[in-house]
Amino acid sequence: MTTNSVGTAHAEGHGTIHIGDNHNYRSDWRLSVPTAHDAAFDPFAEQHNARCHPDTRTELLCQIRECAHNPHGEIIFWLNGMAGTGKSTISRTVATMFADNGLLGASFFFKRGEGDRGKAALFFPTIASQLIRKIPALEPYVREAIDADGAIATKSLRDQLEKLILQPLDRIGQAMVILVVVDALDECDGNNDVKTIISLLAQANVLCPARLKVFITSRPELPIRLGFKNVQGRYENLALHQIPEPIVERDISAFLRYELARIRNEYNSEALKGLELLSDWPGEPVIQTLAQMAVPLFIFAATVCRFVGDPVWSDPADQLEKVLQYQTNTHGSELDKLDTTYLPVLSQLTVGGTDLQKAAYWLSFGIPIILLAQPLSVSSLARLLNISPRGVSRRLNSLHSVLSIPSKADSPVRPFHLSFRDFLVDPTKRAAEFWIDEIKYHKTLTNRCIQLMSQHLRRDICSLQMPGKRRSEVDQQTIDAALPPEIQYACRYWVYHWKESERLIRDGDLVDQFLKRHLLHWLEVMGLLGWVSESISMVNDLLGLLDVQGSDKVSAFLLDTRRVIRSHCSIIDMSPLQVYHSAIVFTPEQSVVRSTFQHQFPAWLALPPGVDLDWDACIQTLEGHSNWVSTVAFSHDSKTLASGEDNTWITWDSHNFLWLPPTYRPGYSDITASIVAIGYPSGRVLLLAFSFSHDLLT
Numbered sequence: 001m002t003t004n005s006v007g008t009a010h011a012e013g014h015g016t017i018h019i020g021d022n023h024n025y026r027s028d029w030r031l032s033v034p035t036a037h038d039a040a041f042d043p044f045a046e047q048h049n050a051r052c053h054p055d056t057r058t059e060l061l062c063q064i065r066e067c068a069h070n071p072h073g074e075i076i077f078w079l080n081g082m083a084g085t086g087k088s089t090i091s092r093t094v095a096t097m098f099a100d101n102g103l104l105g106a107s108f109f110f111k112r113g114e115g116d117r118g119k120a121a122l123f124f125p126t127i128a129s130q131l132i133r134k135i136p137a138l139e140p141y142v143r144e145a146i147d148a149d150g151a152i153a154t155k156s157l158r159d160q161l162e163k164l165i166l167q168p169l170d171r172i173g174q175a176m177v178i179l180v181v182v183d184a185l186d187e188c189d190g191n192n193d194v195k196t197i198i199s200l201l202a203q204a205n206v207l208c209p210a211r212l213k214v215f216i217t218s219r220p221e222l223p224i225r226l227g228f229k230n231v232q233g234r235y236e237n238l239a240l241h242q243i244p245e246p247i248v249e250r251d252i253s254a255f256l257r258y259e260l261a262r263i264r265n266e267y268n269s270e271a272l273k274g275l276e277l278l279s280d281w282p283g284e285p286v287i288q289t290l291a292q293m294a295v296p297l298f299i300f301a302a303t304v305c306r307f308v309g310d311p312v313w314s315d316p317a318d319q320l321e322k323v324l325q326y327q328t329n330t331h332g333s334e335l336d337k338l339d340t341t342y343l344p345v346l347s348q349l350t351v352g353g354t355d356l357q358k359a360a361y362w363l364s365f366g367i368p369i370i371l372l373a374q375p376l377s378v379s380s381l382a383r384l385l386n387i388s389p390r391g392v393s394r395r396l397n398s399l400h401s402v403l404s405i406p407s408k409a410d411s412p413v414r415p416f417h418l419s420f421r422d423f424l425v426d427p428t429k430r431a432a433e434f435w436i437d438e439i440k441y442h443k444t445l446t447n448r449c450i451q452l453m454s455q456h457l458r459r460d461i462c463s464l465q466m467p468g469k470r471r472s473e474v475d476q477q478t479i480d481a482a483l484p485p486e487i488q489y490a491c492r493y494w495v496y497h498w499k500e501s502e503r504l505i506r507d508g509d510l511v512d513q514f515l516k517r518h519l520l521h522w523l524e525v526m527g528l529l530g531w532v533s534e535s536i537s538m539v540n541d542l543l544g545l546l547d548v549q550g551s552d553k554v555s556a557f558l559l560d561t562r563r564v565i566r567s568h569c570s571i572i573d574m575s576p577l578q579v580y581h582s583a584i585v586f587t588p589e590q591s592v593v594r595s596t597f598q599h600q601f602p603a604w605l606a607l608p609p610g611v612d613l614d615w616d617a618c619i620q621t622l623e624g625h626s627n628w629v630s631t632v633a634f635s636h637d638s639k640t641l642a643s644g645e646d647n648t649w650i651t652w653d654s655h656n657f658l659w660l661p662p663t664y665r666p667g668y669s670d671i672t673a674s675i676v677a678i679g680y681p682s683g684r685v686l687l688l689a690f691s692f693s694h695d696l697l698t
């Protein structure tokens with residue numbers, strides 16, 4: 001059995017494969033396939049990101065090149081190594097190398113916390129869209145697959161790979177090598193998805209004799225190691241930590257030598273006569289010391305160079321001295337190396353203040369940047385935190401060595417490297433000066449998200465006026481003008497921050513108050529942004545956070561909310577203002593949500609239609625198969641449902657849910673406690689709950 005990783009097919013916020021069109025833009029997802037925005041290696045966008053310095057990784061790059069060109073070799077080459085050892089830099093270099101030779105088929109750079117780049121759902125469609133651009137002969141066959149099944153992006157990963165990639169490649173008889181680069185697979189959410197991707201790619205040559213080669217990098221984390229263990233013998237691999245230390249030290253020295261010389265020359269070109277750095281500064285012994293401090297972490301060398309070269313601190317020699325003070329840690333663990341990497345930068349911020357001032361200075365805005373679920377610009381961050389953008393911008397000046405700070409206030413700020421976050425939140429460092437209590441700051445972020453939404457959200461926020469106006473008819477400018485990035489962020493991630501703040505939900509608290517005032521406004525926005533199906537997982541998350549005592553009312557409200565969303569998901573997705581019309585009007589009389597928002601009924605509705613007293617047995621309809629569902633079975637814990645035509649697991653993941661009228665003849669069924677699953681010839685699986693059980697529905 002394989003894990004079904006079906007993601008939402010709603011395209012807003014994603015790119016979209018448009019046959020014959022090279023641009024990513026919004027469109028009706030039913031006619032095209034969504035793709036993950038910015039996941040691909042793009043020589044222009046990536047021009048400022050690091051590539052391997054020419055004197056580094058020479059043997060390794062040679063080995064990768066040979067594997068890719070070996071017709072008898074395995075499809076996959078897996079490069080693993082710990083944080084900061086230089087894997088993404090190698091991926092970028094390999095992608096550039098193969099792109100220059102016209103042999104780069106596609107690439108996907110996973111990035112946790114950056115929307116679809118942190119998930120598997122759009123992985124194969126994104127690869128397929130790039131392959132079409134690279135090999136236009138694939139176009140008719142990919143088009144055929146999309147025409148045959150407009151919802152292909154919601155199908156299992158296996159279906160997506162076979163129909164969008166392998167079958168088209170096979171049909172054109174692709175004979176030339178094409179390389180697919182997959183960077184940071186460990187940053188893909190969902191352990192089962194990760195394992196599925198590995199297993200599918202390892203078998204790709206069975207389904208398609210094309211000369212497809214895949215270069216994968218990742219940290220050696222457990223799910224990935226397990227994934228590769230399952231396909232033993234069907235991949236080649238190399239661990240960066242297996243490269244002999246002298247070679248890594250040689251490479252890091254080459255990088256340091258080059259970068260420090262550049263810093264020296266830049267400094268000297270503006271220095272007053274007599275104050276220049278010596279022409280051989282910092283000298284070979286210092287370079288060797290720094291290289292030994294760094295091994296095996298390239299991130300150490302890169303951060304030191306940014307720190308020493310940062311013009312805010314003017315004297316490179318002084319800066320270098322501060323770094324060298326930490327050299328006693330050189331023979332320590334990986335965490336000691338991270339200390340040595342980041343402590344000089346942070347200690348510098350606090351020179352001269354009291355401990356309290358120091359903490360306040362750094363904590364006031366730096367932390368949100370590393371805790372955000374998705375990067376925001378200085379302007380948006382300032383509005384989210386309710387502080388002056390100039391204040392944010394000024395303080396950011398001291399953090400150029402660790403944060404990538406664009407020159408424009410509306411471009412996103414992000415940490416240069418994930419290891420900075422790892423260093424700050426490391427639970428084993430609670431007593432350390434710069435340790436961050438994530439929970440506390442997630443709480444602040446949740447509160448700000450809820451405050452911002454409460455101030456901003458209102459009915460018909462885009463002034464569409466017509467309740468039937470389709471989302472596909474609303475242009476992006478209208479949405480962006482009404483919903484600036486920080487509001488979009490708050491709507492999408494307030495539950496994430498609440499969950500991370502480890503707070504429970506009780507009657508009358510902030511969540512309860514917000515939902516009772518703004519549930520419909522929030523759902524309207526989620527509809528406008530194409531995220532309605534995500535709202536189901538968000539409600540599920542909230543249900544998992546209920547306090548067992550004192551949450552009866554909010555619990556009933558949330559359970560009812562979930563039924564409302566599941567029942568009206570497709571109409572809200574199509575025409576978001578319908579949340580104030582059909583969604584509420586056609587909700588059963590005893591629904592708590594209906595009674596809470598009864599005052600929102602359309603004014604013209606003199607006589608509301610008759611509706612059922614309570615919800616009926618149908619809790620949801622799962623979609624995912626393209627053929628007859630011939631069998632369904634629940635797992636022992638009742639949380640996972642397998643259905644098959646193709647033995648695909650369909651999990652209780654809201655991304656799978658699309659409501660369709662149950663007009664098809666039942667085919668096959670299975671029962672767990674009070675829930676019955678019925679498979680239909682139409683390829684849908686219906687879940688019926690015969691007595692309403694909280695436990696089973698959560």
Ligand SMILES: Nc1ncnc2c1ncn2[C@@H]1O[C@H](COP(=O)(O)OP(=O)(O)OP(=O)(O)O)[C@@H](O)[C@H]1O
Nearest residue numbers: 050052053056083084085086087088089298299302
């Ligand atoms: N060969 C190299 N030449 C020059 N700079 C390098 C090289 N390798 C790494 N670097 C520098 O080190 C930094 C960290 O490397 P990189 O991001 O590639 O590490 P990583 O192993 O992918 O880390 P993670 O697992 O945390 O994502 C890069 O941003 C780059 O500045």
